[in-house]
Amino acid sequence: MPFIIAIVTLAGHIALLLWGTRMVQTGIQRAFGPSLRSFLGRALNNRMKAFLSGMGVTAILQSSTATGLMASGFAAEGLVALVPALAVMLGANVGSTLIVQVLSFDVAAASPALILLGVLMFRRTQNPQVHDLGRVFIGLGFMLLALHQLLEVLTQYAGTPAFSAVLSAISTTPLLSLLLAAALTWAAHSSVAVVLLVMSLSAQGLIDPYQAFALTLGANLGTAINPVVEGQSGNDLSAKRLPIGNLITRIIGVLAALALLSPITSLMMQIESDGARLVANFHTAFNLVVAVVFMPLLTPFANALVRLMPQRIDESDPGQPRYLDPSAKETPVVALQAAAREVLRLVDVLEEMLAGTKSALTSTDRRALSELRQKDNVLDRLNTAVKRYLTSIDPEEFSDSDRRRLDEILLFSTGLEHAGDVLDQNVLPHLAKRLRRGMTFSKEGQLELNGLLDRLSTNLRTAAALFMSQDERVARMLADEKIVFRRAERDGTNAHFKRLRNGDVDTAESTSLHLDLLRDFKQINSHLVAATAYPVLERQGELLQSRTIHQSAADPVQN
Template sequence: MDASGAADLPVFAIVTGLLGGLALFLFGLETLSRALRTVAGDSMRKVLATLTTNRFVGAFTGALVTAVIQSSSVTTVLVVGFISAGIMTLGQAIGVIMGANIGSTMTAQLVAFKITEAALPLVTAGFAIGFLARNEVVKQWGAVLLGLGFVFLGMAMMSDAMAPLRQSPEFVEAVATLREPVWGVLVGFVFTAVVQSSAATLGIVITMASQGLIPLDAGIAVLLGANIGTCATAMLACIGRPREAVRAALAHVLFNVIGVVAWLPFIPQLEAVVTGLTPGSAAREIANAHTLFNVVNVAVMIWFTGPLTRLILWLVPERAPLPGMEDLPRPRYLDSALLETPPAALDAVRLELGNVGARVRRMLVAGLPAAIQGSRPALDAVARMDAGVDVLYESVMDYLRRIGSRTMTRSQATTYLALMEAARGLESIGDLVETDMVTIGRRRLEEKIAISEHSARRVTALHDRVLDALDGTLEAVRSGDVDAARRVVAMKPDIHALVQAATRHGAARLVANEPNRVAAYTREMELIEQLRRIYYFCKRICRALADPEPATEEAAPSLGAAAE
């Protein structure tokens, strides 16, 4: 084509078609990923938590989970939570993150099929299922089909939009520069970092390769750059997050950068291998190159997880808290990236409620001795402890509010309501210690009352049993242990018997000839009542966890929508 022909290139149609197709592609991919995370996230989370006994099993598990839920970032965030909870070591986590890179290549394999003829039937079927189904799981599978249809439809639009570029000498010339590996890697890195989606880069490369617009070696160089570009999103996302998150993101960056640098001299060999595997199919060659790159990287680098772990710990050491900020409460597990995966987000709430419960437990342990015989400073110290509980409680409730705006299955919604009950109950226990129990201690000091040793033993026995109930409650909240919750509920007769014994002893003291016996009796009965109420809240939390409403998988709209 001559210069005048080049000037006739339909630039507006190409740009709008390419951007519109890319938007449809990304929308479809997000719809597909969100639906898969909703229906499969719970089982995949359990798999990830249990099948990471060593780095090899961890890599396989990371690949499996990421391939199913279509989100390596969610896998990484789950791993961060497991590290923080002590479920997984950093070395095991690095294996999972390596495996997640393999799992993420399934997206490229999916789009490489280019079943564009099936795009509209998939959209139609997906919309019909989502519109007509009453079962929430079925609705989400409809969303999977809908998202898949949009992925293929977007690919078709991009392909049609870029077809005229084959006749543009300027474009062909520009693409030729990408055959220089460094330029190809740079373009892939920059584009992926800007759009924050390696899948988008791979989709465009596969489309261009299918149209004959980009040679295979240049396409491979761009996809190598996309592997580095996807790390930019992870690094930006970990700003201000715990050290575990920074280490996980750094592991991802080091793995990808080292892999790309190592592969640069071997692009011709990689091109030869994938051409031999699927000759004549440019889309499959690009997808296979992406998969082979990550598989070989994992196969080689998994043997070096020990040195890589030590390097990361050296680069990101533990940070000492700022002076005066040592006990500043801050949520550890409430990661916004988990909100699109309700089962994982609910698990984050469980872990954070463990933090809340640990603070409440410390208050209860210190509260009774301070109320019975503590000084005013001791009582003030107990009262101040509630501030941390309140801060974390507010964070948990805000996070639960955000989860409630997402679509959940009925069983997930039941767990959501039980965890909300647990948050309210733990906060109420903290308030009982901070307000009522501390107030009783202050009145004891004002009235100059001395609680007898025998009375103190009776109240302490009740306190110890209530503390056992709180321990069981926290175990049930953190792990979802239904048996632990039921054991707490079954403690009611023991608690009742201890309350009755302490009450009878108090009544006997009331008729004794002792100074301030009425005031002493009143304070003792108040303490017994507060301990009884604390057990009541434990029992209420455990009943919500152990005996939820019968769970079905009927449609469960977002709780936010239901409240309107």
Template sequence: MVILEFLLQITAATLFLLFGVRMVQGGIERAYGNRFRRLLSQSGLPLRTTSTGFALAILLQSSAAVSLLASSFVSTGIVTFAAALAVVLGADLGSAFLVGALSFSGEAILPLILVLGGVLHLKSGRERLKNLGSVLLGVGVILIALEFLRGAVEPVRDSAFLPAVAGYLAVDVVTGFITGAVLAFVMHSSVAAILMCVALVSTGALPLAAGIPLVLGANFGSALVPVWLSRDMDAPARRVPLANLVLRGTWAVVAAFLLARVSLEALMPGAAPTALLIGLHISFNAALLLVVPFTARLEPLAARLLSDAELEREDVLLRRSALDLASLPHPGMAQACLRREVLRMLQIVEAQCLPVIDMMRSTTAEASAKLIKRDRHINDAMDAVRSFVAQMSKDDLPKDERKRARELAQYAIGLEAAGDIIVQRLVPRADQMEEENIRLSNEGYAELREIHEAILANIALASTLLIADDVDTARLLINGKAEVAKLERKSSKSHLKRLTKGRASSIVSSDIHLEALKALKDINSQVASLAYPILAREGHLLASRLVEEPADADLPDPIPPQRS
């Protein structure tokens, strides 16, 4: 009974710890996610890219999230393989430092963190402050979970069960290594997995000899997570997490082999077991930074491991429609196919939109041709959606479902229009700037990038809305649309002020800047249009934005008809 209670408590503490990590990560991504995209895409030198990855991993509480973000930029050509791998290696080190910071007891500041986080999350009217409150609450949850984990170990620490397991892991390095790898992969978080190992060692539930292979295995398992999550990306994007897995896996096996023969206590006599374990974790990841100057030379090896000929995934995904004519006799299946196809269209629009802001600084004919090629796929998908909706059985389909099918078809038309805006209005302006050597002012480019980031955030919300179909997400999407409109007005006003001051760069690029502003706003309007039918259906839209005329108001006399 004691063992069963221990397993239940340690499982609950682990899940609570994982929830806290996810809570912190989600709050930071909602508040600053698209700024991280900009920071990553602007990184250049190896030292800078490594520092960027280090900082992002601490903020996002996940090196896997940074790895996926860097990989997506490799796919679009914004970041090179060498820079992305340097970012990932820096993120792994940042994640290690984060473990060190969170492993210390925070009892003294825990009430303050919870109070401040709760007030911001529950009482603040600003979305960013609410997200900051979620982050603080998540940190509090992590600290509580670690204390819960330490407390769960106390009743069984002196029993026969836990010492037997700990003793076995201490002498069987391979089993300990595999256990740590599986733990990190299942939890999808090296931070949570290693924090749990450190907590068990700190209470004496596990000896240091058992904690070492667990931590090294968790490092290997954490590198498996982005490889798994990026399995649907194209070959260039998948090479980054694969190269990281090879590097970390090799180094983890070598380190486990060496430490099985060398006592860590002998290398650092007098240090506490917890400090030794955290020091090992940080040193392991710091040693991998020695590879950063040579990341460019690893690209040919990664290309041989995962060649373009082996995985031509992008074209397959672009051409593979989700519409299944066999589902037409089944209304529910047909509706699901239609929703999946519209979601695929939205993903193609996102892939088109992602590189367009960097093309306003520098572009090539190949980059423009790639976006135009993607637009043809959107056009084909829109035609297929229109035909599919026309063929859906009107007799078997309930009235509400018919209406939703028409709404999805209307949204598909809007997405096709968004793709046209990109290739017909933004891409030609980018080509014109490259041909005529026109450059936007630094302020103007920063304003366009901020709007672009907000649009990408709205595309993510629209993707969620296509799946969830709920009012709260729809309201967030409309708020996001209003935010873009506000940024567009602010940028237009700032641009006109720069013109009045005679700024040469603003004068030369004035037409392009204003046209890009209008185009971005129009793209965002098409993306956000998905929310209106949902809000109207639930009664969350006003019939008119005009103030109603009071009943007793003096109305002007009608204009009498003119005599001919």
């Protein structure tokens, strides 16, 4: 019975450690995730800057897995070369060791203060960033508390026969210890938590340094598995080059360290005697040595990965560009035509999204909403491919008319992508809420929403025709459509307030949702008009800078 209580207590403290680690990671990602992703994307122009950026971002995020998934996304989209992306991963592996270095010292006394500070910040809900940072401090406090409690439990039960038998069973061979730690790290999604657990065992003398180092190597191996499993999916192995390349560097490093583990252990013990510090120092040293060894070899290593995992174009993938011929970039006018043809594919995808939205107004199939979100991902991928294709052409090759057409293509492609974002981020959540609450629209409301969606589809086709023809008459016709959507929003608002004044509470919630959809449809239409009609009208001098009528003092007074 005491052994069972000990195991449950130990498991509870380990769970608290994992939860604290997760709170730190998610808090940082919510507070700074988009900024860190942008920073990482800007820093990937050479291997040394990429290495330092990967180390810094991971030190902040406390998750080399998160950094790896971001870098994998950049590499899969072609936004960064493979060499600097591999350097990011080497830096990320070093960055993940920094928190272990800090927590290897006796800082458990700071736990209550961190939790208190975190709770006070967490309650500041009016400031989202302070709220998320409060989550980080609570997580740090939980981690320190869990480590302190782990040490107490391990000290209390260290001498029991059952506990000694468990440790002996996993210490029979270094390879078993390595594989056990790798599996635990993969399952926990955190090498930090596993290394901290190993550090606690070593601090109490429950495992010798040799076994502790083998477990630490397993944690380093396990953390490289997650980006391979959770990264880009599909049949194109080129999207897996970065995570697989990172896993290969870890495997080579782990095998080399495992072969030299005895002399490494002797050397490390001469430098440091404290068990916790020994594990932290070995963890950092291992990742630094792997980085130093592989940094000069990244170019041939990346070339080998490209040869082993060539890009395989899936013609059935709707997000795969079909008309962006690289050879056409030698003749800019041909490249512009190819890009324009590719942008028309965005029109087709957005029209499918509008048709799916119309069906979702009455449908009860939640999977349909998920499929519509996948179409928005297709829009994003195609828009990114068009922009990357056009911006890779030497601007000196363009004439003035070519530059104007380039701007028209980029503006229309971006407008379509923004319209898709409105559907994905605004309309679909509203429709999901309708499903959750079982709401239905009135017959009149349903007809109005269907009519506006039909009108949006027509306007989308008109915008596509205008994109190709640049006809001034079509531009005026499309611009006038804004009046229709403004009037629909105004009339819908008036009808909503009329129902509320009449005490019709049954339809109050559905009419509120109706108004939200009207505003979203109006915004989609505005993106279409701004991306096609306005540029044409502005060139013709027919676009007012404001709808507000200004009258100067010099103007005659109108009777």
